[in-house]
Amino acid sequence: MQKNVYRLLLFCCLSGMASTAFAADLYVESTTMMRFFQDSRYGYTDKTYAPATQFLNVDLEKLADGNLSLHLSGWGRADLADKSFGDKRHDHTNGYLTYGYLQYDCPKHDARLRAGRLFVMEGIINEQVDGASLRTALPYGFGLSVFGGATVHNADLYHEKTDGKGDAIYGGRVNYNYDNIVEVGFSGVYETNVPHLVSTGNRTLVADGKYGSRRLIGADIWLSPFEQLEVMGQSSYNTETSEFAEHNYRLNLRPMDKLTLSGEFSEYRDNSYFLSSVMFSRMYQGLNDKSRIYGASAYYSLTPQLDLTADYRHYKREIGNADRFGADISYRFDANKIRTGAAYHYLRAGSGFAVIPESNASASFHELRGYVMRDAKKYIASADAIAYVYKKKISGKRSAWEAICSLGYKFTPDLILSGDMSYGQSPEYKDDLKGLLRLSYNFSFSNILGGNR
Amino acid sequence: MKIKAVILTITIALTLVAAAVAQQAANLSPPASHPDITSFGKQLDCSECHTDAERGTLKPLHDYRHSRQFIKDHRFYGAKDDRTCAVCHKTSFCNDCHTNQTEMKPSIKKGNRPDMQMPHPGNYMTTHKIEGKLNPASCYRCHGRANNQRCFACHR
Numbered sequence: 001m002q003k004n005v006y007r008l009l010l011f012c013c014l015s016g017m018a019s020t021a022f023a024a025d026l027y028v029e030s031t032t033m034m035r036f037f038q039d040s041r042y043g044y045t046d047k048t049y050a051p052a053t054q055f056l057n058v059d060l061e062k063l064a065d066g067n068l069s070l071h072l073s074g075w076g077r078a079d080l081a082d083k084s085f086g087d088k089r090h091d092h093t094n095g096y097l098t099y100g101y102l103q104y105d106c107p108k109h110d111a112r113l114r115a116g117r118l119f120v121m122e123g124i125i126n127e128q129v130d131g132a133s134l135r136t137a138l139p140y141g142f143g144l145s146v147f148g149g150a151t152v153h154n155a156d157l158y159h160e161k162t163d164g165k166g167d168a169i170y171g172g173r174v175n176y177n178y179d180n181i182v183e184v185g186f187s188g189v190y191e192t193n194v195p196h197l198v199s200t201g202n203r204t205l206v207a208d209g210k211y212g213s214r215r216l217i218g219a220d221i222w223l224s225p226f227e228q229l230e231v232m233g234q235s236s237y238n239t240e241t242s243e244f245a246e247h248n249y250r251l252n253l254r255p256m257d258k259l260t261l262s263g264e265f266s267e268y269r270d271n272s273y274f275l276s277s278v279m280f281s282r283m284y285q286g287l288n289d290k291s292r293i294y295g296a297s298a299y300y301s302l303t304p305q306l307d308l309t310a311d312y313r314h315y316k317r318e319i320g321n322a323d324r325f326g327a328d329i330s331y332r333f334d335a336n337k338i339r340t341g342a343a344y345h346y347l348r349a350g351s352g353f354a355v356i357p358e359s360n361a362s363a364s365f366h367e368l369r370g371y372v373m374r375d376a377k378k379y380i381a382s383a384d385a386i387a388y389v390y391k392k393k394i395s396g397k398r399s400a401w402e403a404i405c406s407l408g409y410k411f412t413p414d415l416i417l418s419g420d421m422s423y424g425q426s427p428e429y430k431d432d433l434k435g436l437l438r439l440s441y442n443f444s445f446s447n448i449l450g451g452n453r
Numbered sequence: 454m455k456i457k458a459v460i461l462t463i464t465i466a467l468t469l470v471a472a473a474v475a476q477q478a479a480n481l482s483p484p485a486s487h488p489d490i491t492s493f494g495k496q497l498d499c500s501e502c503h504t505d506a507e508r509g510t511l512k513p514l515h516d517y518r519h520s521r522q523f524i525k526d527h528r529f530y531g532a533k534d535d536r537t538c539a540v541c542h543k544t545s546f547c548n549d550c551h552t553n554q555t556e557m558k559p560s561i562k563k564g565n566r567p568d569m570q571m572p573h574p575g576n577y578m579t580t581h582k583i584e585g586k587l588n589p590a591s592c593y594r595c596h597g598r599a600n601n602q603r604c605f606a607c608h609r
Contacts, residue, residue: 057545096554128553155602158609232529277597299520309521339568355582363583371567384567386575402575406565420564428578
């Protein structure tokens with residue numbers, strides 16, 4: 001299956017190149033990063049890392065009749081010191097094709113076809129596949145999208161030779177939009193049977209009905225009868241467990257142009273929501289199944305440069321309740337060249353959510369953040385600090401904090417060399433000193449093949 | 454037998470769709486790209502043009518103003534029609550965070566852009582042990598079936 005997928009990808013790329021009969025626009029984004037940091041956690045042997053990573057994004061647009069385009073994105077890394085953390089299968093080098101697809105747009109019919117490695121985000125669907133997707137408008141306000149292909153696999157589970165996903169996945173969404181006032185959608189995703197797991201613990205999960213295939217159906221809604229009101233959300237239903245997995249809804253009110261008031265409601269049934277993930281199915285066992293979140297926030301744009309946000313959330317789980325509240329402020333001046341921001345949030349949570357849930361433990365903490373940044377014509381500089389201050393000490397430490405400074409020089413607006421340095425301390429890390437160099441280079445060419453369209 | 458039935462169903466469905474699309478003549482697509490580049494270092498003041506709906510077809514700014522709330526809930530808008538996002542953002546913009554196998558935290562990759570709202574910046578290792586119990590669904594969206602190769606080091 002996997003071989004066929006790679007053949008398909010190769011075919012797509014080659015046919016894409018071959019179809020560049022005349023003109024084409026080329027956009028390339030390149031970021032090269034050299035990082036230096038030490039992993040010095042309590043109880044572990046210190047390790048030094050120096051990974052060099054190249055990110056590359058290429059978009060070749062207006063191919064053939066002008067509606068065909070090719071999109072590629074990926075990264076490659078070489079470890080110049082110790083092997084990267086958690087990288088079991090590769091020896092000092094690694095790489096990944098994040099996406100690589102051909103896209104054909106048909107404006108006349110409001111349709112789009114993609115083939116290759118791609119992401120699909122439609123209603124309750126959020127998947128990466130090696131395959132194809134089609135999205136099109138239908139008459140009378142209806143729309144349809146379908147996708148199918150091979151699952152994109154990830155790192156193997158511990159003690160297993162599989163990542164726990166089935167080998168093929170497909171699904172789609174049907175939607176109806178009335179005059180851009182309301183849109184409702186019905187979507188579903190079906191993955192082939194999960195692979196056979198060998199470890200005793202994982203087989204127990206399967207036997208207990210805590211782990212199974214990914215098969216969800218769901219509905220989503222967006223409603224805005226007038227510009228002061230917006231309702232949106234989605235619900236998903238797990239056909240394997242025969243119960244709802246998620247309800248997630250938002251209400252936005254705009255009583256004034258500069259003010260947005262939001263309400264939030266979420267409900268999860270963890271057994272159904274996490275069913276197709278071995279790792280999460282294991283983790284939620286101590287949390288019981290059902291959880292709800294109620295929230296509210298207010299966003300006020302005092303001036304075009306000054307934004308204020310205040311928010312509150314109430315978490316309700318079977319092991320206890322928690323509250324979080326706080327505020328953010330951001331201010332931009334000097335024609336947006338100087339940007340600043342600050343935030344404070346407090347989480348009030350009981351012992352059930354603590355790192356070690358003992359009777360006298362607390363999970364409450366303060367979260368503070370502040371940054372300033374200057375984006376000038378020839379340089380870019382920033383300072384950023386974030387701290388979590390715990391109500392009760394964790395491993396003898398009261399806080400986890402980090403400060404990051406960055407300085408960059410713009411050779412041109414599209415060629416920027418920058419360096420970051422950060423230092424922090426936490427209950428996990430003795431001294432967390434990190435540095436990196438970053439070279440960003442973007443360029444674009446129009447009509448690179450010189451033909452006529 | 455089951456596979457044949459599925460293939461037959463898909464074939465019939467696609468045929469019906471093709472027939473329906475053939476009847477569709479209206480051009481409802483959003484523009485393929487924004488008239489000005491909005492990449493790094495070239496941000497514009499959107500309100501210069503997107504002031505009010507009376508100026509024609511320009512979408513009013515508050516429909517997509519990238520407030521903190523909008524960024525937190527952007528998945529709802531993306532899942533409805535990601536072509537609106539694509540008018541200004543290339544796919545690679547999304548994939549700074551949304552990947553299947555990430556190389557580094559987005560807040561490290563964009564460490565020179567503290568004004569961008571990135572997921573759990575700073576030293577989050579200890580705090581994730583609390584947040585993970587509070588709302589594991591928020592972790593699952595990014596780390597459930599993807600970006601979890603580093604999670605396995607502890608979560609076995």
